[in-house]
Amino acid sequence: MDYRLIADRIAADIAARRLKPGDRLPPQRAFARRHGIAGSTAARVYGELIRRGLAVGEVGRGTFVRAARTGPELPEPGGARVDLELNFCVLPDQSDLLAPGLDRLVRDGLDRALTPIGVRGTPEARAAVARTLARGGWTPDEDRVLFTGNGKQAIAAVVSALVPVGGRLGVEAVTYPVVKAIAARLGVTLVPLAVDDEGVLPQAVRAADVRAVYLQPTLHNPLGTTMPERRRAELADTVRDLDLQVVEDAIYAFLGPDLPPLAPERTTVVDSLSKRLAPGLAVGFAVPPGHLVDRVAAAARSGGWVAGHFALAAATGWLTDGTVESIVDRKRALAAARQRLARERLPGFDIRADPGAYHCWWRLPDRWRAETFVAAAARRGIAVTPAAAFAVVPGHAPNAVRLALASTPADTLAAALDVLSALAEGRPEDDQVD
Incomplete structure:
Protein backbone atom coordinates (compact mmCIF):
# COMPACT_ATOMS: atom_id res chain seq x y z
CA MET A 1 0.00 0.00 0.00
CA ASP A 2 1.18 3.54 -0.76
CA TYR A 3 2.52 5.05 2.48
CA ARG A 4 0.88 8.38 1.57
CA LEU A 5 -2.58 6.81 1.70
CA ILE A 6 -1.90 5.58 5.22
CA ALA A 7 -0.61 9.04 6.16
CA ASP A 8 -3.85 10.49 4.75
CA ARG A 9 -5.87 8.28 7.12
CA ILE A 10 -3.85 9.43 10.14
CA ALA A 11 -4.20 13.04 8.97
CA ALA A 12 -7.98 12.56 8.81
CA ASP A 13 -7.99 11.21 12.36
CA ILE A 14 -6.04 14.29 13.48
CA ALA A 15 -8.42 16.65 11.64
CA ALA A 16 -11.43 14.94 13.23
CA ARG A 17 -9.71 15.12 16.65
CA ARG A 18 -9.80 11.36 17.05
CA LEU A 19 -6.10 12.00 17.58
CA LYS A 20 -5.43 15.15 19.61
CA PRO A 21 -2.36 17.37 20.00
CA GLY A 22 0.12 15.62 22.25
CA ASP A 23 -1.23 12.09 21.64
CA ARG A 24 1.62 9.65 21.20
CA LEU A 25 1.65 7.55 18.06
CA PRO A 26 2.54 3.86 18.46
CA PRO A 27 6.16 2.77 18.05
CA GLN A 28 6.86 2.16 14.37
CA ARG A 29 7.08 -1.63 14.80
CA ALA A 30 3.70 -1.74 16.50
CA PHE A 31 2.23 0.58 13.84
CA ALA A 32 3.58 -1.69 11.10
CA ARG A 33 2.05 -4.81 12.69
CA ARG A 34 -1.30 -3.07 13.21
CA HIS A 35 -1.53 -2.01 9.57
CA GLY A 36 0.06 -5.09 8.05
CA ILE A 37 2.90 -3.16 6.44
CA ALA A 38 6.68 -3.34 6.43
CA GLY A 39 8.70 -1.48 9.02
CA SER A 40 10.25 0.65 6.29
CA THR A 41 6.78 1.68 5.11
CA ALA A 42 5.81 2.65 8.65
CA ALA A 43 8.93 4.81 8.85
CA ARG A 44 7.89 6.55 5.62
CA VAL A 45 4.38 7.16 7.01
CA TYR A 46 5.81 8.82 10.10
CA GLY A 47 8.24 10.81 7.98
CA GLU A 48 5.34 12.02 5.82
CA LEU A 49 3.32 13.10 8.88
CA ILE A 50 6.33 15.04 10.16
CA ARG A 51 6.88 16.61 6.72
CA ARG A 52 3.24 17.78 6.67
CA GLY A 53 3.67 19.35 10.10
CA LEU A 54 1.14 16.98 11.69
CA ALA A 55 3.55 15.15 13.98
CA VAL A 56 6.83 15.77 15.76
CA GLY A 57 9.39 13.38 17.17
CA GLU A 58 11.03 13.94 20.53
CA VAL A 59 14.41 12.35 21.02
CA GLY A 60 14.13 9.21 23.15
CA ARG A 61 10.38 9.68 23.64
CA GLY A 62 8.62 8.85 20.39
CA THR A 63 6.39 10.60 17.87
CA PHE A 64 3.50 12.84 18.93
CA VAL A 65 0.62 14.62 17.23
CA ARG A 66 1.66 18.21 16.74
CA PHE A 88 11.44 41.95 20.02
CA CYS A 89 11.14 45.00 22.23
CA VAL A 90 9.94 48.52 21.38
CA LEU A 91 10.07 51.10 24.18
CA PRO A 92 6.86 53.07 24.80
CA ASP A 93 8.49 56.42 23.93
CA GLN A 94 10.83 55.11 21.26
CA SER A 95 9.14 57.04 18.43
CA ASP A 96 9.79 60.29 20.27
CA LEU A 97 13.46 59.36 20.65
CA LEU A 98 13.84 58.59 16.95
CA ALA A 99 11.84 61.50 15.50
CA PRO A 100 14.60 64.17 15.79
CA GLY A 101 16.89 62.02 13.66
CA LEU A 102 14.32 61.86 10.89
CA ASP A 103 13.76 65.63 11.12
CA ARG A 104 17.50 66.16 10.75
CA LEU A 105 17.63 63.84 7.76
CA VAL A 106 14.80 65.69 6.02
CA ARG A 107 16.40 69.04 6.77
CA ASP A 108 19.98 68.24 5.83
CA GLY A 109 20.00 65.74 3.02
CA LEU A 110 16.79 64.03 1.95
CA ASP A 111 17.56 64.32 -1.77
CA ARG A 112 20.85 62.47 -1.37
CA ALA A 113 19.25 59.83 0.89
CA LEU A 114 16.73 58.99 -1.84
CA THR A 115 19.40 57.99 -4.35
CA PRO A 116 20.68 54.40 -4.75
CA ILE A 117 23.62 53.20 -2.67
CA GLY A 118 25.95 50.24 -2.87
CA VAL A 119 26.62 47.39 -0.47
CA ARG A 120 29.58 49.28 1.03
CA GLY A 121 27.37 52.19 2.14
CA THR A 122 29.10 55.43 3.04
CA PRO A 123 32.29 56.15 5.01
CA GLU A 124 30.18 57.72 7.77
CA ALA A 125 27.98 54.62 7.99
CA ARG A 126 30.91 52.22 8.05
CA ALA A 127 32.62 54.20 10.83
CA ALA A 128 29.42 54.34 12.90
CA VAL A 129 28.77 50.61 12.56
CA ALA A 130 32.38 49.67 13.33
CA ARG A 131 32.12 51.60 16.62
CA THR A 132 28.76 50.03 17.41
CA LEU A 133 29.86 46.43 16.78
CA ALA A 134 33.14 46.72 18.72
CA ARG A 135 33.24 44.35 21.69
CA GLY A 136 35.68 42.47 23.87
CA GLY A 137 38.71 44.32 22.52
CA TRP A 138 37.70 43.63 18.91
CA THR A 139 36.89 46.54 16.60
CA PRO A 140 36.12 45.70 12.97
CA ASP A 141 38.02 47.39 10.18
CA GLU A 142 35.69 50.05 8.76
CA ASP A 143 36.59 49.02 5.21
CA ARG A 144 35.19 45.53 5.83
CA VAL A 145 31.69 46.65 6.88
CA LEU A 146 28.97 45.77 4.34
CA PHE A 147 25.26 46.68 4.42
CA THR A 148 22.12 44.71 3.61
CA GLY A 149 18.42 45.39 3.95
CA ASN A 150 18.15 43.42 7.20
CA GLY A 151 19.87 40.75 9.26
CA LYS A 152 18.23 37.88 7.37
CA GLN A 153 19.67 39.23 4.13
CA ALA A 154 23.10 39.52 5.74
CA ILE A 155 22.94 35.83 6.71
CA ALA A 156 21.77 34.86 3.22
CA ALA A 157 24.56 36.83 1.53
CA VAL A 158 27.27 35.33 3.73
CA VAL A 159 26.00 31.74 3.44
CA SER A 160 25.69 32.18 -0.32
CA ALA A 161 29.29 33.42 -0.48
CA LEU A 162 30.73 30.66 1.70
CA VAL A 163 28.77 27.52 0.79
CA PRO A 164 28.07 26.47 -2.81
CA VAL A 165 24.82 24.91 -3.98
CA GLY A 166 24.81 21.37 -2.68
CA GLY A 167 27.32 22.24 0.04
CA ARG A 168 26.98 21.61 3.76
CA LEU A 169 26.71 24.17 6.56
CA GLY A 170 27.06 23.18 10.22
CA VAL A 171 24.55 24.73 12.63
CA GLU A 172 23.46 24.15 16.22
CA ALA A 173 20.98 21.26 16.38
CA VAL A 174 18.32 23.78 17.42
CA THR A 175 18.72 27.11 15.69
CA TYR A 176 17.12 30.30 14.37
CA PRO A 177 14.32 29.00 12.09
CA VAL A 178 14.99 31.50 9.29
CA VAL A 179 18.40 29.87 8.72
CA LYS A 180 16.58 26.68 7.73
CA ALA A 181 14.54 28.58 5.13
CA ILE A 182 17.60 30.43 3.80
CA ALA A 183 19.53 27.19 3.40
CA ALA A 184 16.64 25.55 1.57
CA ARG A 185 16.39 28.44 -0.90
CA LEU A 186 20.14 28.44 -1.50
CA GLY A 187 20.35 24.68 -1.98
CA VAL A 188 22.54 24.28 1.10
CA THR A 189 22.30 21.24 3.39
CA LEU A 190 22.25 21.98 7.11
CA VAL A 191 24.23 19.61 9.32
CA PRO A 192 23.07 19.63 12.97
CA LEU A 193 25.85 20.02 15.53
CA ALA A 194 25.30 18.63 19.03
CA VAL A 195 25.19 21.15 21.86
CA ASP A 196 25.33 21.08 25.64
CA ASP A 197 24.60 23.83 28.16
CA GLU A 198 27.76 25.69 27.07
CA GLY A 199 27.06 25.62 23.35
CA VAL A 200 28.31 23.63 20.36
CA LEU A 201 30.55 20.69 21.17
CA PRO A 202 33.95 20.98 19.45
CA GLN A 203 33.96 17.23 18.76
CA ALA A 204 30.68 17.64 16.87
CA VAL A 205 32.32 20.16 14.58
CA ARG A 206 35.30 17.87 14.05
CA ALA A 207 32.99 14.99 13.13
CA ALA A 208 30.98 17.04 10.63
CA ASP A 209 31.94 17.28 6.96
CA VAL A 210 31.02 20.94 6.37
CA ARG A 211 32.26 23.99 4.46
CA ALA A 212 31.44 26.49 7.23
CA VAL A 213 29.53 26.78 10.51
CA TYR A 214 26.75 29.17 11.54
CA LEU A 215 26.75 29.86 15.29
CA GLN A 216 25.03 32.08 17.85
CA PRO A 217 27.56 32.07 20.71
CA THR A 218 26.00 35.02 22.57
CA LEU A 219 22.37 34.84 23.75
CA HIS A 220 21.54 31.91 21.53
CA ASN A 221 18.08 31.81 19.95
CA PRO A 222 16.20 29.78 21.19
CA LEU A 223 18.38 28.43 24.02
CA GLY A 224 19.06 31.88 25.51
CA THR A 225 22.54 30.82 26.66
CA THR A 226 25.93 32.47 26.19
CA MET A 227 28.98 30.37 25.38
CA PRO A 228 31.68 30.71 28.09
CA GLU A 229 35.19 31.81 27.18
CA ARG A 230 36.68 28.32 27.61
CA ARG A 231 34.30 26.81 25.07
CA ARG A 232 34.89 29.73 22.70
CA ALA A 233 38.62 29.11 22.83
CA GLU A 234 38.12 25.38 22.17
CA LEU A 235 35.88 26.09 19.17
CA ALA A 236 38.30 28.70 17.85
CA ASP A 237 41.08 26.09 17.91
CA THR A 238 38.77 23.60 16.20
CA VAL A 239 37.78 25.83 13.27
CA ARG A 240 41.42 26.84 12.79
CA ASP A 241 42.55 23.22 12.75
CA LEU A 242 39.85 22.33 10.22
CA ASP A 243 40.29 25.53 8.16
CA LEU A 244 36.57 26.34 8.48
CA GLN A 245 34.86 29.69 8.06
CA VAL A 246 32.44 30.85 10.78
CA VAL A 247 29.25 32.86 10.42
CA GLU A 248 28.63 34.43 13.83
CA ASP A 249 25.11 35.77 14.29
CA ALA A 250 25.50 38.62 16.79
CA ILE A 251 21.93 39.92 16.64
CA TYR A 252 21.52 39.64 20.45
CA ALA A 253 25.16 40.27 21.41
CA PHE A 254 24.40 43.87 22.43
CA LEU A 255 22.42 42.47 25.38
CA GLY A 256 25.11 40.07 26.54
CA PRO A 257 28.62 40.06 27.99
CA ASP A 258 31.44 41.91 26.24
CA LEU A 259 33.05 39.03 24.31
CA PRO A 260 34.84 39.13 20.92
CA PRO A 261 34.10 36.88 17.93
CA LEU A 262 35.32 33.27 18.20
CA ALA A 263 38.17 33.43 15.70
CA PRO A 264 38.14 36.92 14.18
CA GLU A 265 40.46 36.13 11.29
CA ARG A 266 38.01 33.54 9.91
CA THR A 267 34.68 34.81 11.26
CA THR A 268 32.07 36.86 9.42
CA VAL A 269 29.94 38.74 11.95
CA VAL A 270 26.32 39.39 10.95
CA ASP A 271 24.05 41.77 12.83
CA SER A 272 21.28 44.34 12.31
CA LEU A 273 19.34 47.13 13.98
CA SER A 274 16.10 45.15 14.26
CA LYS A 275 16.58 44.17 17.93
CA ARG A 276 18.41 47.33 18.98
CA LEU A 277 15.66 49.51 17.53
CA ALA A 278 12.62 47.82 15.93
CA PRO A 279 11.83 45.25 13.21
CA GLY A 280 10.63 48.00 10.88
CA LEU A 281 14.01 49.78 11.13
CA ALA A 282 16.14 46.87 10.00
CA VAL A 283 19.48 47.61 8.39
CA GLY A 284 21.74 44.57 8.24
CA PHE A 285 25.52 44.41 8.66
CA ALA A 286 28.08 41.84 7.56
CA VAL A 287 31.75 42.11 8.53
CA PRO A 288 33.80 39.42 6.76
CA PRO A 289 37.54 38.79 7.05
CA GLY A 290 39.48 40.89 4.56
CA HIS A 291 39.93 38.15 1.97
CA LEU A 292 36.15 37.51 1.83
CA VAL A 293 34.86 41.09 1.58
CA ASP A 294 34.60 41.14 -2.21
CA ARG A 295 32.95 37.70 -2.30
CA VAL A 296 30.29 38.61 0.28
CA ALA A 297 29.71 41.99 -1.39
CA ALA A 298 29.15 40.27 -4.73
CA ALA A 299 26.69 37.81 -3.16
CA ALA A 300 24.73 40.67 -1.58
CA ARG A 301 24.53 42.53 -4.88
CA SER A 302 23.52 39.48 -6.91
CA GLY A 303 20.86 38.53 -4.37
CA GLY A 304 19.36 42.04 -4.31
CA TRP A 305 20.16 42.21 -0.60
CA VAL A 306 21.59 45.76 -0.47
CA ALA A 307 20.36 48.30 2.11
CA GLY A 308 18.28 51.27 1.01
CA HIS A 309 20.03 54.63 1.18
CA PHE A 310 17.28 56.32 3.23
CA ALA A 311 17.29 53.60 5.90
CA LEU A 312 21.08 53.63 6.01
CA ALA A 313 21.24 57.41 6.33
CA ALA A 314 18.68 57.39 9.17
CA ALA A 315 20.54 54.58 10.94
CA THR A 316 23.86 56.40 10.61
CA GLY A 317 22.39 59.48 12.28
CA TRP A 318 20.94 57.50 15.18
CA LEU A 319 24.19 55.56 15.65
CA THR A 320 26.25 58.73 15.60
CA ASP A 321 24.17 61.02 17.82
CA GLY A 322 23.85 58.55 20.72
CA THR A 323 20.18 57.65 20.14
CA VAL A 324 20.87 53.94 19.61
CA GLU A 325 23.17 53.77 22.62
Missing part, protein backbone atom coordinates in the same frame (compact mmCIF):
# COMPACT_ATOMS: atom_id res chain seq x y z
CA ALA A 67 -0.30 21.21 18.01
CA ALA A 68 -2.05 23.23 15.35
CA ARG A 69 -0.18 26.33 14.28
CA THR A 70 -1.25 29.36 16.25
CA GLY A 71 -2.84 32.12 14.23
CA PRO A 72 -5.87 34.40 13.99
CA GLU A 73 -8.17 31.51 14.84
CA LEU A 74 -6.55 31.13 18.27
CA PRO A 75 -9.14 31.37 21.05
CA GLU A 76 -8.90 34.59 23.01
CA PRO A 77 -10.53 33.88 26.37
CA GLY A 78 -10.96 36.94 28.52
CA GLY A 79 -9.21 39.33 26.14
CA ALA A 80 -6.53 39.62 23.50
CA ARG A 81 -4.13 36.84 22.63
CA VAL A 82 -0.89 37.01 24.63
CA ASP A 83 1.96 36.53 22.17
CA LEU A 84 5.07 35.00 23.73
CA GLU A 85 6.36 33.96 20.29
CA LEU A 86 7.42 37.33 18.82
CA ASN A 87 10.82 38.21 20.18
CA SER A 326 20.51 55.37 24.83
CA ILE A 327 17.80 53.00 23.62
CA VAL A 328 20.09 49.97 24.02
CA ASP A 329 20.85 50.88 27.65
CA ARG A 330 17.15 50.90 28.44
CA LYS A 331 16.50 47.67 26.57
CA ARG A 332 19.26 45.94 28.51
CA ALA A 333 17.59 46.99 31.75
CA LEU A 334 14.19 45.84 30.48
CA ALA A 335 15.52 42.44 29.39
CA ALA A 336 17.16 41.88 32.79
CA ALA A 337 13.92 42.82 34.55
CA ARG A 338 11.91 40.41 32.38
CA GLN A 339 14.32 37.58 33.14
CA ARG A 340 13.88 38.22 36.87
CA LEU A 341 10.11 38.24 36.39
CA ALA A 342 10.20 34.91 34.54
CA ARG A 343 12.20 33.25 37.31
CA GLU A 344 9.91 34.67 39.99
CA ARG A 345 6.75 33.46 38.22
CA LEU A 346 8.10 30.06 37.14
CA PRO A 347 9.81 28.85 40.33
CA GLY A 348 11.09 25.30 40.47
CA PHE A 349 11.03 24.78 36.70
CA ASP A 350 14.01 24.12 34.44
CA ILE A 351 14.40 27.58 32.89
CA ARG A 352 17.59 28.33 30.91
CA ALA A 353 18.64 31.78 29.70
CA ASP A 354 21.35 34.38 29.87
CA PRO A 355 20.33 36.99 32.49
CA GLY A 356 20.23 39.63 29.73
CA ALA A 357 18.26 37.72 27.09
CA TYR A 358 14.87 38.69 25.67
CA HIS A 359 13.77 35.05 25.81
CA CYS A 360 14.13 31.87 27.83
CA TRP A 361 14.16 28.14 27.14
CA TRP A 362 11.82 26.06 29.29
CA ARG A 363 12.57 22.35 29.59
CA LEU A 364 9.14 21.04 30.47
CA PRO A 365 8.33 18.51 33.19
CA ASP A 366 8.40 14.92 31.93
CA ARG A 367 4.64 14.56 32.25
CA TRP A 368 4.17 17.18 29.51
CA ARG A 369 5.01 16.88 25.82
CA ALA A 370 5.94 20.17 24.17
CA GLU A 371 3.16 19.94 21.58
CA THR A 372 0.55 19.13 24.23
CA PHE A 373 1.69 22.07 26.30
CA VAL A 374 1.58 24.46 23.33
CA ALA A 375 -1.98 23.37 22.56
CA ALA A 376 -3.07 23.75 26.20
CA ALA A 377 -1.48 27.22 26.40
CA ALA A 378 -3.23 28.23 23.18
CA ARG A 379 -6.60 27.28 24.65
CA ARG A 380 -5.85 29.85 27.35
CA GLY A 381 -5.03 32.50 24.77
CA ILE A 382 -1.23 32.29 25.20
CA ALA A 383 1.06 31.57 22.24
CA VAL A 384 4.44 29.94 22.95
CA THR A 385 6.88 28.31 20.53
CA PRO A 386 7.62 24.56 20.67
CA ALA A 387 11.16 23.27 20.27
CA ALA A 388 10.16 21.62 16.99
CA ALA A 389 10.13 25.05 15.32
CA PHE A 390 13.89 25.33 15.93
CA ALA A 391 14.99 21.73 15.30
CA VAL A 392 17.22 21.31 12.25
CA VAL A 393 16.18 17.67 11.77
CA PRO A 394 12.38 17.25 11.67
CA GLY A 395 11.22 14.90 14.38
CA HIS A 396 14.27 15.44 16.61
CA ALA A 397 13.21 18.15 19.02
CA PRO A 398 13.87 18.52 22.75
CA ASN A 399 10.91 18.54 25.12
CA ALA A 400 10.94 22.32 25.57
CA VAL A 401 9.33 25.60 24.57
CA ARG A 402 10.71 29.10 24.05
CA LEU A 403 9.12 32.07 25.79
CA ALA A 404 9.66 35.54 24.30
CA LEU A 405 9.53 38.01 27.18
CA ALA A 406 10.10 41.52 25.86
CA SER A 407 7.22 42.50 23.59
CA THR A 408 4.36 41.97 26.10
CA PRO A 409 3.54 44.57 28.79
CA ALA A 410 4.96 43.57 32.17
CA ASP A 411 1.62 43.08 33.94
CA THR A 412 0.25 41.00 31.05
CA LEU A 413 3.42 38.95 30.96
CA ALA A 414 3.27 38.30 34.72
CA ALA A 415 -0.33 37.09 34.45
CA ALA A 416 0.49 34.87 31.47
CA LEU A 417 3.45 33.31 33.25
CA ASP A 418 1.24 32.59 36.26
CA VAL A 419 -1.20 30.77 33.95
CA LEU A 420 1.62 28.78 32.35
CA SER A 421 3.06 27.89 35.75
CA ALA A 422 -0.27 26.56 36.97
CA LEU A 423 -0.72 24.66 33.72
CA ALA A 424 2.72 23.01 33.99
CA GLU A 425 2.06 22.07 37.62
CA GLY A 426 -0.98 20.09 36.50
CA ARG A 427 -1.20 17.03 34.30
CA PRO A 428 -2.07 16.82 30.60
CA GLU A 429 -4.97 14.47 31.19
CA ASP A 430 -6.62 17.12 33.37
CA ASP A 431 -6.67 19.49 30.39
CA GLN A 432 -8.30 17.31 27.75
CA VAL A 433 -11.13 18.90 25.81
CA ASP A 434 -13.62 17.35 23.42
